[in-house]
Amino acid sequence: MSNKIVAKKVSVFYGPKQALFDVDLNVAEKQVTALIGPSGCGKSTFIRCLNRMNDVIDICKVSGNIEIDGKDIYDKSVDVVQLREKVGMVFQKPNPFPKSIYENISYGPTIHGIAKDKTHMDEIVETSLKKAALWDEVKDRLDQPGTGLSGGQQQRLCIARAISINPEVILMDEPCSALDPIATAKIETLIDDLKSSYTIAIVTHSMAQAARVSQHTGFFHLGKLIEFDFTDKIFKNPENQMTQDYITGRFG
Amino acid sequence: MTREQRLKKRYASEKRFRFLGIGAIAISIFFVCLLLFKVFSTGSTAFIKTTIMTEVDFNKELLELGDVKNPTLKQIKEAEFFDVTYKAATGLFPYKNDEEEKGVKTLLSGNYETEIKNYLLNNPELLGQKVTIELTASDDLDQLHKGNFPRDIPEDRRRLNNFQLNVYDNLVEQGKIGTAFGNYFFFSGDSRDPEIAGVAGAVIGSFFSIIICLMIAFPIALMAAVYLEEFAPKNTFTDIIEININNLAAVPSIVFGLLGLGMLLSVFGLPRSTSLVGGITLSLMTLPTIIIACRASLKAVPPSIREGALAVGASRVQTVMHHVVPLAMPGTLSGTIIGLAQALGETAPLLLIGMVAFVVDVPSVPTDPSTSLPVQIYLWSESAERGFVEKTSATIMLLIGFLIIMNSLAVWARQKFERKW
Secondary structure: OOEEEEEEEEEEEEEEEEEEEEEEEEEOOOOOEEEEEOOOOOOHHHHOOOOOOHHHOEEEEEEEEEEEEEEEEEOOOHHHHHHHHHHHEEOOOOOOOOEEHHHHHHHHHHHHOOOOHHHHHHHHHHHHHHOOOOOHHHHHOOOOOOOOOOHHHHHHHHHHHOOOOOOOOOEEEOOOOOOOOOHHHHHHHHHHOOOOEEEEEEEEEEEEEHHHHHHEEEEEEEOOOOOEEEHHHHHHOOOOOOHHHHHOOOOO | HHHHHHHHHHHHHHHHHHHHHOOOHHHHHHHHHHHHHHHHHHHHHEEEEEEEEEEEEEOOOOOOOOOOOOOOHHHHHHOOOOOHHHHHHHHOOOOOOHHHHHHHHOEEOOOHHHHHHHHHHHHHHHOOOOEEEEEEOHHHHHHHHHOOOOOOOOOHHHHOHHHHHHHHHHHHHHOOOEEEEEHHHHHHHOOOOHOOOOHHHHHHHHHHHHHHHHHHHHHHHHHHHHHHHHHOOOOOOHHHHHHHHHHHHOOOOHHHHHHHHHHHHOOOOOOOOEEEHHHHHHHHHHHHHHHHHHHHHHOOOOOOHHHHHHHOOOOOOHHHHHHHHHHHHHHHHHHHHHHHHHHHHHHHHHHHHHOOOOOOOOOOOOOOOOOOOHHHHHHHHHOOOOHHHHHHHHHHHHHHHHHHHHHHHHHHHHHHOOOOO
């Protein structure tokens, strides 16, 4: 098992306010790493550092070192567009483009020039939707707006959109928080399937979800990484008292 | 206070509030209706004109075409029409002296000679025949026929003297007075004679101004809004820019007129009184309004769309151009149309750049001198003739009509392009 992402001493500041304090965390290749912790603990902030989504916030400053495949992603020579091609992201609220289902998937390959021609694009759309377990539900209405799908379908559409450009890492920021239990179960199954091809980091509020889908779990509290270990260990035998309290529901 | 009392009080206050709201709406509707009623009752008659059936003798001798066998159109055009028109006009009623002759002739519009000539040019086969033509009546007769001139006041205070009234009554008895569609109002330029004055010049001038205003203001405003909203860093400098834009939107429009006068006419030497300069001046005026509308609609695009695009590796420009601007289009378009509607009704800046000139010709290019609809209203509202009073109201009706069309277009654009997410 090798580490896809290695983060060392990552601190994040929003203006004068520090949101993350010296976080050291590794994301293992082709496995699922879950980040848990109470609201405002910095887990979303951390995951957004991994594909530099924080760049768009003017007042946000990141210090420390994040390497993907041994390359510092905050290096000046790194093109952020290429980084995001490699590190896809799925958000808390499903955010399909208000365009057709087909266009939602084809947008990424179009701007990166991945598809050679129309048939190739059709293939990409089909495989992406199949990988996201959405193909059977939408194959007859690819020209209909993606926003017309149900919440769970929209989220799977967003996952399909993320994998359409064939990333190596997929970041998921609470992907199930806006979904009902059935849709959540589908997404969890999907995550399980996807981990054979992609490295996945997922932020979640649901301890049960972290326990079900992940192999590694990091517990954040007040901007600090309290404990990081195998999921089994965290949930059965945590070393830190705070982790113990959190997973047993005594605070947070 | 008991529970029932409290409840009663709450219902009463709710009722009071609703009553106040209905009252406010009723008052506004009342004033709008008052305005529309006034304008329509005064102006509706301007769309029809009074005519006099006049006998015209297209005598070849009188036209000095006696020795030409088959005169061409060109020859007819160059023929001498004075005798023909004189005979037609004076033949309306027998007169005894010069004064009465003039009285008869002035019952026809100032343009009757051209009307007779054009009639023959359109029907050249009538050469040599006697025909009865419907000629436009003068403003005074027009107003008398429409019932706007009282007849029972002393003669020296009337526009028409007793003899002319007698002629009018006689013509009515013979059934020679009629009404027709007011073609002059729609198809001709301004004139000193109300019966042949029209708004065509003003409509075309307004049209050119609005098009130029749109072509200049829309791209600049959109780019400015996109830059400020999507790319500019938030610092003191951009704050100052924002305050200034909001400030400019509230600057009185006459100030932009002065700017147009000082810069466009004096420094750049652009032609005075033209819709080109008018359009540029109006675009300066509407620019802040459109920028504010565009920024608001860009702001209304949810950030999740931007994140979604960025996350699949779109650059910031791609994100904005492929997703944010298209989604903001409905708001942008309706904001622009409302800005243009504001520009269409604007008078003050145009007065300063000379679009208030008396222009008879209908402009054919934006560099021709012209007026615009609101300026035409202003010009005619100052004229003394009764005919201009109804034309002023009719022009207001036209302007209100255009504004309603533009604002409905804004609503339509908003609904047509609106997308849900």
